[in-house]
Amino acid sequence: MEAVAARLEEFCSTLSREPDFDAPELRAYDTADLLILTTAAGRLGDAEPGTVVTIGDRHGALTLGATAVLGAADVRAYQDPLLSERALAANASRLGLGDSYANAPFGEELLAGAKTVLVQLPRGLDALEEIAWKIARYAHPDVRVFAGGRVKHMTRAQNEVFARFFGEVSAGLGWRKSRVLQAASKGLALPQQEAPFPRWGNDRELAFGLAAFGATFGGTKLDHGSRLLLGTLSGEGNTGWHATQRDRVFDLGCGSGVLAVSAALALPSAEVIASDQSDAAVRSTALTAEAAGVGERVAVHRADGAEAVADGWADLVLLNPPFHTGATVHAGVAHRLIRDCARVLKPGGELRIVFNSHLAYRPLLEQVIGPAEQLARDATFTVLAVTKR
DSSP states (O other), X not given: OHHHXXXXXXXXXXXXXXXXXXXXXXXXXXXXXXXXXXXXXXXHHXXXXXOEEEESOSSSHHHHIIIIITOOOSEEEEOXXXXXXXXXXXXXXXXXXXXXXXXXXXXXXXXXXXXXXXXXXXXXXXXXXXXXXXXXHHSOXXXXXXXXXXXXXXXXXXXXXXXXXXXXXXXXXXXXXXXXXXEEEEOTTGGGSOOOOSEEEOOTTXXXXXXXXXXXXXXXXXXXXXXXXXXXXXXXXXXXXXXXXXXXXXXXXXXXXXXXHHHHHHOTTOEEEEEXXXXXXXXHHHHHHHXXXXXXXEEEEEOSTTTTSOTTOEEEEEEOOOSEETTEEOTHHHHHHHHHHHHHEEEEEEEEEEEEGGGOOHXXXXXXXXXXXXEXXXXXEEEEEEEOO
């Protein structure tokens, strides 16, 4: 095992995170990638072309490690984050491995005929449930799943999710603070079961329902930060929806679509754009908007930051930024999004932002955008209105 792991680590150390957010303390792979590949090495080496699938590969370690080091061919890959997808493509191109894999939508096209599936375990159980259900629904009857993660992020509940869809579930030994779960013998009655996603939820403060796929931030619930932000827009005063002319609204990082759809309903003549790098998020937002009757007025884009929006386009930007990249807490992602907001806001336009109060974004906001006014603050979050100078 150690010899195979050493070969894989040597290869993975050549991978880059770019264009995903990078920093000296971040790497393009972790020991969970190495352990997943090492555990599945024998099966990957014997795999027929087109029977290996990767799900959740962050920057290419699983997909390219399986092909370049362990001999798998014609691998299919699905990654929810767009930047992960682009990082895999960039690494493959640089290493001359562009023809070794293909991206596929998250469903039958990805999993039909798959006999070996490599999974970086998601943090959320809903995301894992959707992955497990789709593998059991669409993959080959002899499929075996190798799902790994860092031990500190793993729980017995993950085993239980797999056990709902597979007759055989086992956990391997820990190695360098990582562990791999294996699942096989998928349930024969599953094809008759209704797909568990998308799910729908309602909130007493919303006039519409929220759709969510497994990996959608916040799921079907209105998250606390968005609730606080919407509260600052609900009044008729100088901070509400109608305080100024708002013909163009941009929801950056749209999740389930709660902010974009709220804007479209409150401002019937406004043009609304919603974007997120998460595939689950943009699919959720599109469903939420359609069900609320504003599907034709909310343009939804899977995009990196604000790349789908022109310079100086927006009268109002709504932002509830992430404060982590993957499992690592890091403010750099939010800093990049804030700079995107400065670009897309027109002079006099407003960024309405909610963030964890301890992160103290205000100095950066005032430096790159303009004067900021605090509109709300509670034990966890702060909402600011920032005007583009």
